[in-house]
Amino acid sequence: MPAREGTYGLLAEFDTPGDLVRAARQARQDGWRRLDCYTPYPVEEAAEAIGFHRNKVPLVTLIGGLMGGAAMFSLETWISVLAYPLNIAGRPTYSWPAFIVPAYEWTILWAGLSAAFCMLALNGLPALYHPLFNAPNFRDGATTDKFFLCLEALDPKFDLSESKAYLQSFQPVSVVEVEY
Amino acid sequence: MATSELKTKDPGIDPATGEFRVVGPGQTFRSITEKISSIVLTPRTPLGWFAYFAVAGAGATMLLVAVTWLFLVGVGIWAITMPVAWGFAIINFVWWIGIGHAGTLISAILLLFKQQWRNSISRFAEAMTIFAVMCAALFPLIHVGRPWLGYWLFPLPFTMTVWPQFRSPLMWDVFAVSTYATISVVFWYIGMIPDFGTFRDRAKSKAAQYFYGMLAVGWRGSVRHWMRYETASLLLAGLATPLVLSVHTVISFDFAVAVLPGWHTTIFPPYFVAGAIYSGFAMVLTLAIPLRKYYHLEQLVTERHIDNMGKLMLVTGFIVGYGYGMEAFMAWYSADHWEAFTFWNRAFGPMGWSYWLLLTFNLFIPLTTLWSRKLRTNIAFMFVLSIVVNTGMWFERFVIVVTSLTRDFLPSAWGTYRATKWDYMTFFGTVGFFLFMFLLFVRFLPMIPMNEIRVLLPQAKIKPKVTAEAGD
Numbered sequence: 001m002p003a004r005e006g007t008y009g010l011l012a013e014f015d016t017p018g019d020l021v022r023a024a025r026q027a028r029q030d031g032w033r034r035l036d037c038y039t040p041y042p043v044e045e046a047a048e049a050i051g052f053h054r055n056k057v058p059l060v061t062l063i064g065g066l067m068g069g070a071a072m073f074s075l076e077t078w079i080s081v082l083a084y085p086l087n088i089a090g091r092p093t094y095s096w097p098a099f100i101v102p103a104y105e106w107t108i109l110w111a112g113l114s115a116a117f118c119m120l121a122l123n124g125l126p127a128l129y130h131p132l133f134n135a136p137n138f139r140d141g142a143t144t145d146k147f148f149l150c151l152e153a154l155d156p157k158f159d160l161s162e163s164k165a166y167l168q169s170f171q172p173v174s175v176v177e178v179e180y
Numbered sequence: 181m182a183t184s185e186l187k188t189k190d191p192g193i194d195p196a197t198g199e200f201r202v203v204g205p206g207q208t209f210r211s212i213t214e215k216i217s218s219i220v221l222t223p224r225t226p227l228g229w230f231a232y233f234a235v236a237g238a239g240a241t242m243l244l245v246a247v248t249w250l251f252l253v254g255v256g257i258w259a260i261t262m263p264v265a266w267g268f269a270i271i272n273f274v275w276w277i278g279i280g281h282a283g284t285l286i287s288a289i290l291l292l293f294k295q296q297w298r299n300s301i302s303r304f305a306e307a308m309t310i311f312a313v314m315c316a317a318l319f320p321l322i323h324v325g326r327p328w329l330g331y332w333l334f335p336l337p338f339t340m341t342v343w344p345q346f347r348s349p350l351m352w353d354v355f356a357v358s359t360y361a362t363i364s365v366v367f368w369y370i371g372m373i374p375d376f377g378t379f380r381d382r383a384k385s386k387a388a389q390y391f392y393g394m395l396a397v398g399w400r401g402s403v404r405h406w407m408r409y410e411t412a413s414l415l416l417a418g419l420a421t422p423l424v425l426s427v428h429t430v431i432s433f434d435f436a437v438a439v440l441p442g443w444h445t446t447i448f449p450p451y452f453v454a455g456a457i458y459s460g461f462a463m464v465l466t467l468a469i470p471l472r473k474y475y476h477l478e479q480l481v482t483e484r485h486i487d488n489m490g491k492l493m494l495v496t497g498f499i500v501g502y503g504y505g506m507e508a509f510m511a512w513y514s515a516d517h518w519e520a521f522t523f524w525n526r527a528f529g530p531m532g533w534s535y536w537l538l539l540t541f542n543l544f545i546p547l548t549t550l551w552s553r554k555l556r557t558n559i560a561f562m563f564v565l566s567i568v569v570n571t572g573m574w575f576e577r578f579v580i581v582v583t584s585l586t587r588d589f590l591p592s593a594w595g596t597y598r599a600t601k602w603d604y605m606t607f608f609g610t611v612g613f614f615l616f617m618f619l620l621f622v623r624f625l626p627m628i629p630m631n632e633i634r635v636l637l638p639q640a641k642i643k644p645k646v647t648a649e650a651g652d
């Protein structure tokens with residue numbers, strides 16, 4: 001993330017997931033695009049409210065799994081046929097049914113690793129610093145029992161005082177300005 | 181109706197909804213977070229923890245001594261010789277891997293079936309899986325005799341240009357177990373990231389903030405992150421499900437592919453998998469029952485969990501019983517002299533006592549008592565039963581490995597088997613090591629997934645009335 005100065009956004013705190021979803025849905029309807037919700041557990045309705053419906057994790061997992069399976073099967077074939085052919089009870093060197101088991105395991109291994117690391121990478125993690133951690137009420141609530149809506153300064157609609165008043169109209173517990 | 185009257189009187193049932201309670205009444209997001217994080221973030225470690233830690237540490241030290249002597253002298257210190265070359269090492273390997281399987285069943289298969297009650301017990305069941313796999317993986321490694329050459333198992337380009345032989349089930353085992361260990365650790369860690377975020381935010385000491393902050397990799401609970409996280413968790417669960425079934429199947433191939441009577445049978449894969457899950461649930465109970473008592477987690481690990489695990493043990497116990505029955509049936513139906521003799525030898529031979537012990541511990545005691553709901557929710561009874569089943573399942577592997585090997589085709593090649601003190605030290609040493617790791621886990625990591633418990637609370641339900649007003 002490039003070093004920036006000034007305001008990252010405005011952070012509204014809510015007590016219930018229902019209030020958050022209501023506010024997020026309204027903000028999205030009013031044309032806000034650079035906004036995000038922060039919740040202590042997955043709230044699917046909030047993701048839908050801000051227009052986040054699909055993600056690329058399944059596709060990457062599929063590709064990773066297919067590559068893992070193909071890699072192991074090719075390796076086994078190369079080793080057994082070309083690099084180190086062994087006569088095991090007269091079986092053909094290309095005894096593919098026996099190669100399925102390790103290839104199957106590697107399909108799962110690489111699909112699983114792809115799912116996990118792709119999820120972290122798409123989320124931009126690890127990222128030990130984030131401006132939101134500067135907000136006084138964020139760290140006490142976002143991972144415990146509070147629900148947050150953040151309107152980011154990058155949105156063209158953003159104006160510090162107007163947006164603050166706009167967020168106040170949802171009757172949040174508090175609205176705070178978050179600095180970089 | 182009589183059933184509904186019965187239901188409302190039951191303390192485990194929520195009178196408002198008529199559904200079973202997964203979490204005790206009156207909990208809030210904050211109370212749950214505080215309950216679970218206070219176990220880890222407290223500066224005062226309970227004295228009892230140190231007492232258990234000392235005992236488990238002594239066990240782990242015993243393992244260290246046994247393995248050091250093994251490396252200095254060789255596998256001759258064990259009782260393995262011809263004809264029983266597999267002995268304790270393989271019995272313990274299969275037993276430990278099997279125990280791990282219930283953890284994956286709880287964390288992956290029950291997640292896919294949307295069995296939300298599993299949320300409270302999934303984390304420590306996964307931890308149990310990882311530590312059990314560590315203990316299991318140790319045995320084949322030290323059993324090969326030259327463990328410093330263990331890397332020969334992997335297809336690595338050596339200067340001698342020797343490559344592994346992929347038609348052997350023992351080779352398949354390497355890939356099955358290493359994949360299982362890796363995926364279990366990844367699944368476990370990914371599951372803990374949001375809870376590490378909670379710990380980071382609630383920790384008072386600087387050291388704890390740094391430690392959990394690094395582990396949390398900057399988790400901040402963005403719903404975009406949550407959605408990708410949920411997708412990844414579901415995918416990992418979907419991948420772990422066929423994986424867990426394949427691991428014990430591959431292990432059963434180690435036996436079933438051999439021509440030895442008593443091993444060479446097609447019932448082994450399903451019978452091994454069911455046995456694995458059976459013993460695994462027993463181990464989850466052995467760990468969960470003391471944990472919920474000492475850490476006062478009765479509101480989170482409720483009687484319903486104990487009851488449900490009892491039911492699952494009943495089901496898998498019956499599959500195991502079917503396996504035993506099928507072995508006996510095939511001994512007769514195959515009309516194979518050697519098969520019939522092996523079965524007779526198992527039941528009435530010199531080691532027949534172990535067969536009757538396993539039948540008593542795995543079938544007669546659990547499958548007659550687990551029908552009763554009263555007994556399934558009797559905590560003390562379930563604890564004792566879990567140890568009975570764990571012992572029974574160990575003897576099942578003992579019977580399979582030892583009785584088949586001691587007397588195979590030629591009477592002139594028959595032998596016997598009597599474990600040495602080093603065998604026992606290594607086995608009980610791994611039990612100590614397992615508990616040692618588990619106690620560290622309980623002290624330093626979130627043993628109950630806080631984010632998954634929050635979802636179960638009634639407050640987490642978004643009321644449609646409130647959201648409908650938003651449009652106005």
